[in-house]
Amino acid sequence: MDIHLREAKVDDAALIVELTRAAWAGKVAATSGGHRETLDTVSEHLQRGGAFLLSVDGQTAGSVRWLPVEAQPTAWEMMRMGVLPSYRGRGLSQYLLEAILERARAAGAEELRLGVRADQPRLLDLYSAYEFELAPELEYSHANPADAPPFVMRRYLRTHK
Numbered sequence: 001m002d003i004h005l006r007e008a009k010v011d012d013a014a015l016i017v018e019l020t021r022a023a024w025a026g027k028v029a030a031t032s033g034g035h036r037e038t039l040d041t042v043s044e045h046l047q048r049g050g051a052f053l054l055s056v057d058g059q060t061a062g063s064v065r066w067l068p069v070e071a072q073p074t075a076w077e078m079m080r081m082g083v084l085p086s087y088r089g090r091g092l093s094q095y096l097l098e099a100i101l102e103r104a105r106a107a108g109a110e111e112l113r114l115g116v117r118a119d120q121p122r123l124l125d126l127y128s129a130y131e132f133e134l135a136p137e138l139e140y141s142h143a144n145p146a147d148a149p150p151f152v153m154r155r156y157l158r159t160h161k
Helices: 010-024 039-048 092-106 122-128
Strands: 003-009 051-058 061-070 072-083 111-115 151-156
Touching: 003 092, 003 151, 010 039, 010 061, 010 151, 039 051, 039 061, 051 092, 061 092, 072 092, 092 111, 111 122, 122 151
Parallel strands: 072 111
Antiparallel strands: 003 051, 051 061, 061 072, 111 151
8 A cells, every 4th residue: 555645735625625525425414514615715724724635556535634723823723634435444544644743843833733523522532542632621713603512632742831
């Protein structure tokens, strides 16, 4: 299995829209905003933050995005991670997560945050294994007001006092 990661360009926005929708179909509740994203929204995310695209044996298999937190630019929010159904069960999300952690550190970010949908609590253990901790005092800026508030998790990337 030949795994390749690359940082997405704005030209990849349409591909990322398709990947997110396909990866989330039947996996993430239909109320999630990820199912209704637009090319404009994804393009804006790529301009303000970034994304990684994951390929397996030359075929695009998943993606993940990040954005700096507006009020705290040394904190990033990870969002919209997804792996296509035919590639699941191979631990590929680990590559996406590790790529964001490395990119955030290299850019000087001090923490990485993410939101776990209230209807997907099993993901809390996955992220806990990567040293993310629940941060109930934080709000996830991309939360869908039509859904229950997500669990917010954070991982400090530098020594935190």
